[in-house]
Amino acid sequence: MLKITCKMFIVLSLWFLLANNITNAGRILVIIPTPIYSHQIVFQSLCLALNRRGHELIIATPQPIKDSTLTNYTEIELSLSHSLVKQYKKNVPQLSLTDLLKLGWTLAHKISIPIYDNPKLKKLYHSNSNEKFDAVILELVGYPSLSIMSYRFNAPLIGIISMGIHNYHRYVFGSPIYSSHLSNWEINTLTENPSIWQRLWNFIETWHLIHFWINDFITMEQGLVKKHFGNDAPHIVDIIKNMSLLLVNENPVLTYPRPEQSNAIFFNGIHIQKTPPSLPKDLGQFLDNAMEGFIYVSLGTVTTCHTLPKKTLRNFVEVFSKLPYKIVWKFECDELPGKLDNAFISKWFLQQSVLAHPNIKMFIYQGGAQSTDEAVHYAVPLLGIPNMSEQENRVRRLVSLGVAISIKLNELTQERLNNAIHQIFNDKSYKEKMMRVSSLSKDQPYNSTENVIWWIEYVMRHKGANHLRFSDSDKPWYQRYDMDIIALFAIALFIMECIIALTIIQIIRFTLNNIALYSCH
Ligand SMILES: *[C@@H]1O[C@H](CO)[C@@H](O)[C@H](O)[C@H]1NC(C)=O
Ligand SMILES: *[C@@H]1O[C@H](CO)[C@@H](O)[C@H](O)[C@H]1NC(C)=O
Numbered sequence: 001m002l003k004i005t006c007k008m009f010i011v012l013s014l015w016f017l018l019a020n021n022i023t024n025a026g027r028i029l030v031i032i033p034t035p036i037y038s039h040q041i042v043f044q045s046l047c048l049a050l051n052r053r054g055h056e057l058i059i060a061t062p063q064p065i066k067d068s069t070l071t072n073y074t075e076i077e078l079s080l081s082h083s084l085v086k087q088y089k090k091n092v093p094q095l096s097l098t099d100l101l102k103l104g105w106t107l108a109h110k111i112s113i114p115i116y117d118n119p120k121l122k123k124l125y126h127s128n129s130n131e132k133f134d135a136v137i138l139e140l141v142g143y144p145s146l147s148i149m150s151y152r153f154n155a156p157l158i159g160i161i162s163m164g165i166h167n168y169h170r171y172v173f174g175s176p177i178y179s180s181h182l183s184n185w186e187i188n189t190l191t192e193n194p195s196i197w198q199r200l201w202n203f204i205e206t207w208h209l210i211h212f213w214i215n216d217f218i219t220m221e222q223g224l225v226k227k228h229f230g231n232d233a234p235h236i237v238d239i240i241k242n243m244s245l246l247l248v249n250e251n252p253v254l255t256y257p258r259p260e261q262s263n264a265i266f267f268n269g270i271h272i273q274k275t276p277p278s279l280p281k282d283l284g285q286f287l288d289n290a291m292e293g294f295i296y297v298s299l300g301t302v303t304t305c306h307t308l309p310k311k312t313l314r315n316f317v318e319v320f321s322k323l324p325y326k327i328v329w330k331f332e333c334d335e336l337p338g339k340l341d342n343a344f345i346s347k348w349f350l351q352q353s354v355l356a357h358p359n360i361k362m363f364i365y366q367g368g369a370q371s372t373d374e375a376v377h378y379a380v381p382l383l384g385i386p387n388m389s390e391q392e393n394r395v396r397r398l399v400s401l402g403v404a405i406s407i408k409l410n411e412l413t414q415e416r417l418n419n420a421i422h423q424i425f426n427d428k429s430y431k432e433k434m435m436r437v438s439s440l441s442k443d444q445p446y447n448s449t450e451n452v453i454w455w456i457e458y459v460m461r462h463k464g465a466n467h468l469r470f471s472d473s474d475k476p477w478y479q480r481y482d483m484d485i486i487a488l489f490a491i492a493l494f495i496m497e498c499i500i501a502l503t504i505i506q507i508i509r510f511t512l513n514n515i516a517l518y519s520c521h
């Protein structure tokens with residue numbers, strides 16, 4: 001009898017578990033338009049993990065994975081104009097960061113226009129369609145107009161970004177903006193202890209960019225919404241203000257700590273494979289034989305041999321050829337500008353597998369977010385060669401943690417490169433500190449992927465997270481940041497000083513007049 005009850009109990013519990021799983025399964029629309037591999041890889045990993053949990057996903061992306069074995073995983077391929085991306089990449093080295101950000105938004109707007117005309121997506125959002133979603137996840141680096149989908153489907157909006165939170169997000173959410181803090185990478189020059197004039201300039205640059213976003217960019221984007229959803233559509237800034245969560249792919253150990261809004265959920269390392277795939281045979285042998293250690297070199301997908309100055313490339317080859325170590329170099333052009341016997345050259349590497357190899361001694365890279373995550377995971381010391389403020393800022397933080405050396409791309413000389421490589425090879429502290437940073441970032445109370453999934457399910461369970469919304473985000477900026485109080489004080493002080501000055505002048509005048517009067521008589 002007891003046995004039967006026990007069995008029944010197990011069957012019942014199992015049934016309950018399964019049923020529970022099914023009732024929790026949600027239907028999620030995911031829109032990730034940025035055609036950059038390092039952005040896509042993070043979001044794909046998250047989508048796959050959500051799918052494994054039993055959720056149904058419809059994903060609009062320019063880089064679908066097209067895996068027919070997946071169920072409830074529908075991909076809508078966004079056509080993208082490669083010429084747009086080329087235009088961006090071509091301008092990267094020439095423009096200042098603030099101008100580059102503006103160009104990026106303008107291009108993102110151009111990427112958004114054909115997304116509304118995508119036939120499959122159009123069928124989904126058409127007013128006659130009966131499609132229902134429990135959440136809309138949107139990549140929020142430059143496509144604010146698409147947040148209208150959350151209004152269309154009456155589903156909570158979840159933003160996701162694969163870099164730090166931008167100041168315009170903070171402005172919309174009403175969180176503090178620190179224009180001169182080292183975490184603010186959206187200005188052209190950041191220094192540790194800026195003078196008051198530098199701070200004034202940082203302030204102007206920061207607020208100018210926010211002003212451009214709100215006044216120029218959002219106006220353009222709202223126009224797009226008007227075109228497809230009519231004049232009654234709500235304002236996209238109001239929709240974004242009501243966003244339930246902002247998922248931020250950033251490792252707090254590797255950034256400058258600063259206060260953010262309470263619905264920002266940080267995650268990292270989602271794209272890092274538990275066991276990286278095994279290396280191709282020839283490369284595997286090459287690395288196994290690197291008894292003195294090897295250096296892995298990859299400057300990412302934006303900075304390539306096509307965009308690098310010829311002189312810089314020659315400097316690399318010159319320095320590498322004299323090293324007693326082996327080199328593994330991701331190099332996209334057909335020919336090296338010089339002879340290199342100790343190197344394995346390829347257009348593409350299984351980066352995580354290379355970083356996981358025990359003979360690796362250092363990684364020379366551009367300071368990209370995903371590469372940093374991977375290097376920290378495998379505790380590989382870094383030589384950062386940043387060429388953009390965001391990368392420069394990331395590498396600056398790594399240098400302050402003692403795990404990297406930084407050489408700006410336009411300041412790279414053979415001597416500097418050579419010295420930096422030898423310093424990392426000879427000074428053990430880089431590796432030791434990297435191992436500490438690595439264990440710090442792995443020491444978390446929860447699995448980062450599972451935490452993000454929990455939050456997404458939380459939002460679906462409760463149909464949004466309005467209770468986390470910061471109510472002051474509706475107040476004008478001068479009230480929020482108490483600028484009107486400061487102005488009031490300044491004016492009051494000025495008036496008081498004027499009155500005092502006038503009084504003193506009157507007294508002096510009176511006295512002088514009297515003295516003159518007495519001396520006459
Ligand atoms: C697909 O998702 C729906 C919910 O949208 C769910 O009811 C169904 O069981 C899922 N199918 C599979 C095979 O997981
Ligand atoms: C945003 O949320 C507030 C408070 O819940 C609500 O009154 C408002 O209509 C929402 N706005 C939009 C555009 O969804």
Ligand SMILES: *[C@@H]1O[C@H](CO)[C@@H](O)[C@H](O)[C@H]1NC(C)=O
Nearest residue numbers: 093094309387388389409410
């Ligand atoms: C990026 O590199 C190019 C070539 O060295 C240089 O002209 C440009 O100033 C660099 N940009 C930054 C932000 O350092």
Ligand SMILES: *[C@@H]1O[C@H](CO)[C@@H](O)[C@H](O)[C@H]1NC(C)=O
Nearest residue numbers: 049273274447448449450451
């Ligand atoms: C975290 O959780 C995900 C999803 O359950 C799993 O695939 C991944 O391997 C886990 N990561 C670690 C480091 O355990």
